[in-house]
Amino acid sequence: MQARRHYSRAPITEAVIDLRVNLPQGATLAALADVHMSIAADYPNQESLLVIQGEMSAGESIGATASQTQIGFGYASSDRKQIVQVRLDGFAFSRLAPYEHWEQFRDEAKRLWEIYQTAIHPTSITRLAVRYINRLDLPLPMKDFKDYLRVFPEVPPDLSESLNGYFMQLQIPSPEVEATLLLNQAIIPTSDDSVVSVLLDIDLFKLCDVSVEEMSFWNILERLHEKTDQIFEACITDETRELIK
Known part of the structure; x- marks a missing residue:
């Protein structure tokens, strides 16, 4: 190749x-919310990250239920070209087009990761x-x-x-x-x-x-x-x- x-x-x-x-026992959404105080100038747009779960039941009657759980926050830059996710199961950083170079993309991910790490204290990386x-x-x-x-x-x-x-x-x-x-x-x-x-x-x-x-x-x-x-x-x-x- x-x-x-x-x-x-x-x-x-x-x-x-x-x-x-993996996060330590007792890690909370409130700790994740603190991340925004450090990056609000560069990432002013905020949204909640939710997981939606559904369940179906069968028997004499058939029914369906759904529930949603918040797992973190997403923060986007003013132009919405850069997005960081801080979650109870991990961290992600995205760059939308135009994408320039790996080095600047990686370095911004490193900076944001350090803020996330300080706020939530993950114990290990699994993926x-x-x-x-x-x-x-x-x-x-x-x-x-x-x-x-x-x-x-x-x-x-x-x-x-x-x-x-x-x-x-x-x-x-x-x-x-x-x-x-x-x-x-x-x-x-x-x-x-x-x-x-x-x-x-x-x-x-x-x-x-x-x-x-x-x-x-x-x-x-x-x-x-x-x-x-x-x-x-x-x-x-x-x-x-x-x-x-």
């Missing part, structure tokens, strides 16, 4: 660093992930997906010569970084009749048990990022590189 190049029309719509954690969600606008008419993608659905010619839509998910081990790749690909809506838009979602995660005192987990994230670059290049062809160069 080759390392990812820098593209002037990079197709990244969202980049994510996600850390799942590390780097995720890149890409949107590829492929020009029409298009003869074949394989002209632009090296991972694509193949339909037998005796079944059909056209494809209106698809969703494909692959789970692939990545032993070089002791991680797992969750690769999602799908046709997604577009308002431009001259292209077909394809989602290429690269989610590389590693299950672990790392003390938060160990700075080595940032080195792990660094390796995951390098690997996602290689995965992206492995998924596209030179025709696609010409579109985004």
Whole structure:
């Protein structure tokens, strides 16, 4: 695999660093709320993060119930291009398009993580992930997906010569970084009749048990990022590189 190049029309719509954690007994939403005092100037927009659970019952009568539980807060920058989630199960930082460079993205995630760590005191990290969600606008008419993608659905010619839509998910081990790749690909809506838009979602995660005192987990994230670059290049062809160069 080759390392990812820098593209002037990079197709990244969202980049994510996600850390799942164990918290000490007694950790509260109130402690998470304190994070905002330190970042309100840069992230003034706040929303609650909720988990909704449903339950169905059967018997003499059939019924359904639903409940919601708050697990944290989301804070967005004024332009809503940067979003940080502080949760009772972890921390995530996202950058929406335009995405510039890994270094500035990573450094802001580090700064915000330190604020989260100080507020809630996680005891260990159980999952590390780097995720890149890409949107590829492929020009029409298009003869074949394989002209632009090296991972694509193949339909037998005796079944059909056209494809209106698809969703494909692959789970692939990545032993070089002791991680797992969750690769999602799908046709997604577009308002431009001259292209077909394809989602290429690269989610590389590693299950672990790392003390938060160990700075080595940032080195792990660094390796995951390098690997996602290689995965992206492995998924596209030179025709696609010409579109985004």
